[in-house]
Amino acid sequence: MAFWKYIKDQWLLVIGWLFFMGLTSLILWLSPTLHLSFSSISYLMLLGLLVLTAVLLIDFQLKKRWWRALYTPDHPPMLDQYLKNAGRADEQLVQEYVNGLLIEHNKVMEQVIDNQQAYKDYIDSWVHEIKVPLAALHLLLDSMEDDIEDEAYYQTENELIKIDEYVEQVLYYSRLDSFSRDYLIREYSLKKLVQSVVKTQANYFIQKNIHFSLVGEDQLVLTDGKWLEFIFKQLLSNALKYTPNGGEIEVDISKDKTGVMLSLKDSGIGIPEADRHRIFDKGFTGENGRLNEQHSTGLGLYLAKSLSDKLGHQLTVASDEGKGTTLQLFFPVISYYHETR
Numbered sequence: 001m002a003f004w005k006y007i008k009d010q011w012l013l014v015i016g017w018l019f020f021m022g023l024t025s026l027i028l029w030l031s032p033t034l035h036l037s038f039s040s041i042s043y044l045m046l047l048g049l050l051v052l053t054a055v056l057l058i059d060f061q062l063k064k065r066w067w068r069a070l071y072t073p074d075h076p077p078m079l080d081q082y083l084k085n086a087g088r089a090d091e092q093l094v095q096e097y098v099n100g101l102l103i104e105h106n107k108v109m110e111q112v113i114d115n116q117q118a119y120k121d122y123i124d125s126w127v128h129e130i131k132v133p134l135a136a137l138h139l140l141l142d143s144m145e146d147d148i149e150d151e152a153y154y155q156t157e158n159e160l161i162k163i164d165e166y167v168e169q170v171l172y173y174s175r176l177d178s179f180s181r182d183y184l185i186r187e188y189s190l191k192k193l194v195q196s197v198v199k200t201q202a203n204y205f206i207q208k209n210i211h212f213s214l215v216g217e218d219q220l221v222l223t224d225g226k227w228l229e230f231i232f233k234q235l236l237s238n239a240l241k242y243t244p245n246g247g248e249i250e251v252d253i254s255k256d257k258t259g260v261m262l263s264l265k266d267s268g269i270g271i272p273e274a275d276r277h278r279i280f281d282k283g284f285t286g287e288n289g290r291l292n293e294q295h296s297t298g299l300g301l302y303l304a305k306s307l308s309d310k311l312g313h314q315l316t317v318a319s320d321e322g323k324g325t326t327l328q329l330f331f332p333v334i335s336y337y338h339e340t341r
Helices: 003-009 011-030 038-070 089-143 150-174 190-200 202-207 225-242 273-278 286-291 300-311
Strands: 186-189 211-215 220-223 248-256 259-266 314-320 324-332
Touching (some): 011 038, 089 150, 150 225, 190 202, 225 259, 225 324
Parallel strands (some): 211 248
Antiparallel strands (some): 248 259
């Protein structure tokens, strides 16, 4: 705290001193037994002012130690650091109160963290448990393929695939905070990864008669294969959702001196300009998500963007409303110790 701010807070003391000195001087001036001149009274006032200034300076220096314990720009307050430098009674009262609040806060936070971890563990367990009946339903549906109409078969299979995707979204969403404990960076082939994801969406390509093309030479990128497959699956699912029957989806792989670019371009309805800057926001569905027959959760692109950032990749979007959307995933070149390539 600056000295002038300290003086400002001592206004009551200063006013009290002025009143006392004024009253004392008036009594001395009016006393019939004392014959004080104006200069003598002025000298007395000056001496009293020097004493007051000295007292305030000493008190200010003593309190600076306490203020530094509360806050300094180089060492901002932390919720795990308790106060321990109180000297005076009022400082000890503040110290006991603040430390009591910190203790109570830490207890509450520990309980919140424990509850959150228990909830995450439950979600992980639920996801793995639900996969068993889903796999059984897939097998059961396959066994009934010849007994039901094709339209009903494909419709049921699509709904099961959607459930699988929603369950997978829940799993990856619950793992966002623990990402640092669940990834392995290696070199992966982009073309193989893209082809693997496209195979899981083959039904949609066939039923909607969407033409798919993969252009460009294969490139190796440093990433986590499991997380990157999930990211690309969210991008591809989004493209399939908003591409009309008979449309086109193209994946282009390219490379320059700055890194590798994976572009996913569709001939869908595009994204309205007002929605483009918000499509990666959690829960945002936009105009297309509200009007489209296939309702959107608003989590797919949010998860794709969040995981891309954690992996060090850059996910961007470009769209022309009514003509299509291009989602680009950039893998920057990693050079160690400014090594030239």
